[in-house]
Amino acid sequence: MIDTSLMISGLVVGIIFGFVLQRGRFCMNSAFRDIILMKEYTLLKAVGLAIVVQMIGFHLMATMGYIQLYPKTVYWGAMIVGGFVFGVGMVLAAGCASGTTYRVGEGMMGSFVALLGLMIGGVITSGGALMELKSYLQPTEGFLKAITADNPGPYVGNSNLTLANVFGLNPWIFVIIISIIIMAVLTWKRGGEETKVEGTLYEKIFKKGWNWWITGIAIGIVGIIAFLALKKYALGISGGWFGFLDALITGNPEKLNWFTFLVIGVVIGAAVAAGIAGEFKLRAPNARRLLQQFIGGLVMGIGAVIGTACNIGHILSGIPQLALSSILGGAFIILGCWVAAYIMFLRG
């Protein structure tokens, strides 16, 4: 069992994260899918801003010596296959790992079913029937084996590749360049899409959906707090649920990890936010859709284990660390999302 202070910190960070996710309607499936589906960029902007806030925050904390960065291992074949599979799964499940988790807190039973699929998919891939697939794509020898850095460079606590250490440059060069590019695009494209939120400050925070820039900054800050709390990584969703089911099956509390308490906190935080806003409602789609969401969850779970992280672990937490694994995995999550969305909604 992890120690009590970590349990509490996971739960507390999770509750804040869940509150922010629900208020900001923060879902990466919507963010990426809606680019091609309805030319809607609001959530994508929130994702971009959250990445900038975290990228600067993580590197500032690392420069001051509070944390070290832990980019994930580059198993390039696994990142491509796992990322793509995860991206397809999240369209079927009608939500990414974080979107599915916060919607459980809103009372959406379809997301609850998707979550069960996610846990099962993850556990059978990490230690069950599909374990061979994972070992094939994450081998210790051969063509698909991990690529590591000879010289990890400043702030990196392991030997994995980042944009900075690949080129042997100071990470701040990339942090500054990428931040300027994202902020320039966000400023240039800022008009027209903000929801005009009216009312008192209380209503703006607790009753209405947030503007994208508030959501982006808030998610970024939660990510920085998560990194300072855990020290080894920032936010993650899928690994927490896999640990939860694993602990239930094996009866071994050692399987519970910091992220398990984080995700339980997310459900609680989202339920509280939805409850205050008058948006909590137990609801379910039809049987066909429930089945689709279950399969989507299963596919997401398989993809997350093969690709070593979900959308949160890669795109929200890994890319700000400049991790090459997460840039590759994230790109294929988006590609999988687009291919599935095209087939399901745009074809014909």
Added chain:
Amino acid sequence: MNSDVKPTETLDVRGEVCPYPDVKTQKKVKKMKSGEILEVLLDYPLSAERMPRSIEKMGHEILKTEKTGTGEWRILIKIK
């Protein structure tokens, strides 16, 4: 409820998950004639905020967006 505006048709997408409320509404809107009014009933928060924006982008008019109950919304669309 709004007594002065009578919807031509009602689309009930309550229970539907992301992005079906939006996709079904867009399909329905395309089939309807100019000047007709579509009433959409939904219970998915993100769509309640996103749909008015995307429908206006298509050139139609949003007559009303109202919260009708816990986690439920009603949107009135006038077809261009």
